[in-house]
Amino acid sequence: MAFTEVNEDDAADSSSLETLGHDSDDFEDDLKYLTSGDELTRADMASWTGQPHVKGSTEAMRMVLLTFSLVGLQFTWGIEMTYCTPYLLQLGLTKSKTSLVWIAGPLSGLIMQPIVGVIADRSTSKYGRRRPFMVLGSVLVAACLLVLGWTKELVGHFVEEGDFRRTVTITVAVLSIYAVDFAINAVQSCCRSLIVDTLPIPKQQAGSAWASRMISVGHLAGYIAGTVDLVGMFGTSFGDTQFKKLILVAAFGLIFAVGVTSWAVTERVLVSSKSADSNDGFVKIIAKIFYAATHLPPRIQAICTVQVWTWIGWFPFLFYSTTWVGETYFRYDAPHDVKQSKDALGDIGRIGSMSLVVFSLVTFVGAFFLPLLIKSPEESSGFTARPPQAIAAIVSKFNKYKPDLLTAWICGHLLFSGAMFLAPFAHSFRVATFLVALCGFPWTLATWAPNTFLGIEVNRLSGTATSTYRRLSVSDSIELGSPLTPSTPSFLRLDHGLPDEAVASTGELSGLYFGILNIYTTIPQFIGTFISMIVFSILEPGKSPELAHDAHPDEHHGTDGPNAIAVCLFIGAICNVGAAFATKRLKDLQ
Template sequence: MQPIVGAYADKSTSRYGRRRPYMVYGAVVTGGGLLLLGWTSEVVGFFLPEGDVKKSLTILAAVLCIYALDFSINAVQACCRSLIVDTLPISQQQAGSAWASRLVAAGHLASYFIGTFDLVTMLPPWIGGDTQFKKMTVIATLALWSTVGITCWAVTERVRLPSEDDNTSVKEVLFSLWRKTINLPPRIRAICWVQFWNWVGWFPFLFYSSTFVGEIYYRYEHPAPEPGVKDEHDALGNIGRLGSLALVFFSLTTFCASVIFPSLIKAPEAPEAKFTPRPPASIPKPFKVILGKAYNIQPNLISAWSLSNLLFALITIFAPWVRTLSSATTLVAACGVPWAISCWAPFGLLGIEINKMSSGSHANINGSTVPGCAAARGSFDEDYGVEIEEVRQHRRAFSEGVLRLSHPDEGDAHSSTGELAGVYLGVLNVYTTLPQFVGTFVSWIVFSILEPSQYTDIADEDPDHHRWLNLKKNAPNAIAVCMFIGALCSLISAEAARRLKHLG
């Protein structure tokens, strides 16, 4: 979905910019889908009476809502990432992607934190209904609409001039996407392959980590019930709570790493210093030596990405040997460090490459943008009139056969004009999505071998968690094995990122 949205956004000639209209449409659909998902039963019940038909249609409507949310969220994400590439010069691409990862981590942490409260008792029924899920959907919708609204108001976009190839069919757009995907520039292709192996490694962790923590507790630490006594406690709910607590620590670690690391990592395009940096004279000599050596070994973003993949592999490769709840929680929390860089590095590096490819478009007379043209913040009438006048002057230059150079602001001299951002970011999303299918297939094989269905082997008088939990302490943990395989794939990703550094 992201490549298609990106391709159409790249060709948009809206006076409000290329990305913001799609961001707004996507946010409206996403918010509506969340609210409909929370009130699916009530909406279906408004048209149908109680019965089997209502239950079936409620399930169908909920499934359709989830599919719609998947598409609309992809549209919002694609345009948000493209905005960073479009509006920031090369020197600020790393900082822009770093801030995006910080705010994503902050959003995850806030959602987990809010979810720990009993919102049903804290908030009145008229705020989000009568269930925890409904109130969370309302909070998420309001947060999405407010943040997208602030972004659309604050960001200034270039306006693209119409061209002859704007009226392309869907078939031509898909063919163009396919052609660009199989003919990627070498460095962008290398970034995509690093992302591919990176996500093959991350998928088992992201999908199973909360269950992994709870299962470790029940397999090795939960006291077994006395003979003849039924274990009445809610195993499924307890696993969810233990896993959620581990994910809170994971999100907290991710947020802290997202705040600290950008200041410790230099941009790939950082210019070489023309002098030898020296610490202040007031610093003791031993510390001066340490600071000098630290400056010389400061990694760039590519090296940091490679090291983060290596760190993730070193952490998760020990998953099969975890035996306590505390060590499982620590393992999950520690993965927040490499995750912070994995959320930041690929987009920052891809943004730099896209800016390099399109940096000459400012002087391109048959180009697609008017430098300096921007949609207004608030009322559009006044500024849009200026845009139209600049467009007329621009076209008049062509008709007169005269080349008039434009002198944009120095800060925009190396920023992308957006012809490629949506497509290539969409292609990167494809390399992020395909590993999920690979990870699902590998996990299916592992679970089929190590933990086949035990339903027929369990007595009917034991309806509790023993049906689906493998409590054999000496048996291999299927989730841990999946994470171990993911660690091996992360080693491949680390090597691919190392080679990217030396790719011309």
């Protein structure tokens, strides 16, 4: 670890969460000694007070409370993605224009997460840097959701009946969806950063594992809520349709989940940020994000490279897999009368949704049990809880063969690739459903591993040879769950290998780097859209062959050729092989 200490008795690990205090009379002398001639002043440095703390009597409870906000986030995402498309179609928007609406997701992530991340990194709110954005953002999301659910009523109150009202209703609904996506991305950015800020390096893997578990819980909760007749159960007092009821549940559920995490977590407070950063305008913030994204530390760059390859592969799976299962059923299993159904599109959706249910269940199981089968950082360093004497030998032998998370991530890429390589050869909807379900385990790793390793690297920035962390004085090291104690503001100076004008020097850049990771996650979605468009235009230039019976004769084509979605899934499998090689290179850098 490359840092200089004044207190010789300090033996605290650099990954611990610490408060720093120092006698102000000796500050300037010690500062000159520590910087070895660097011209730094108190104004050039970031100052902190307090210590991170999470309520709860056990580590499991503290992890649940820390990551509980993600339940509400995932539930809201699920309701939006599942029910807003038919809602927009019901309002009168065409399918082609509806597809353009969903550019809001990746576009908002590309813009909001890095910008909000940088702004939150520099926040000096007495409530912390992340929680104010989480709470205000969730309230904004809830308000936009309510506008979305009651668009007809709101517009009808101001606009008279006619074509203009229909146009205004659609416009307000679309704008509400964009507002929801932009606001929820701001909340998501801060929820992820809060985990990194609160946990020391040895706990980052466990924290990300619990985050993955909460995401799977939110996804299942969304599905269960959608299958319950909420109107019949609660009446029409607060919404006369199922969609309105779900909107209400999502809105208040998100506020509740974020509120629980905000109540349970106490953040370290940034008293003042680096003076050079305090007056940065919007354009300069964008410039800094661009510079940081193109000059990443080697290991963070490797993580982002893995993410690019991974998401080119996962994009067609997440958007088209249920349709593929339904089309496979229509091609090979459906009787003739079902193929002539007037609602073939709806039948495909219902058949395909069963694969989504199975996939969600497998993801849920994987999120809870895979972390138990993968070596944790504590085990790697030899600090493990001693098992009962009766099973000590069995546990020790089992732990000996546990893979680390990087190895498991590589296996996850290969498992996804192996399943999707078989997609063009699946001639039964049962086989297709099995392949989709099998991908639940790789998906668990895909939502767990990158956040873990990025969290570790962000924390390492203050303790590696390439990033100098100079401490003036140190109190006892703090573990997750230790009480918040007042302290003299602490002063840090970090050198991240970037010019001073390119990054903040607060020592906590999780908002910036998680925003950049989201950029590398979003760009492949546009690439995947482009690849899918080319494949569809070549293999299925007209109507889907599964729906060809109701098409014009010029559009009719048979089902002898390959299914276009299956080909997209095959291409995604190839990309995930690339992700496996990229992850191997990341492992070589460890």
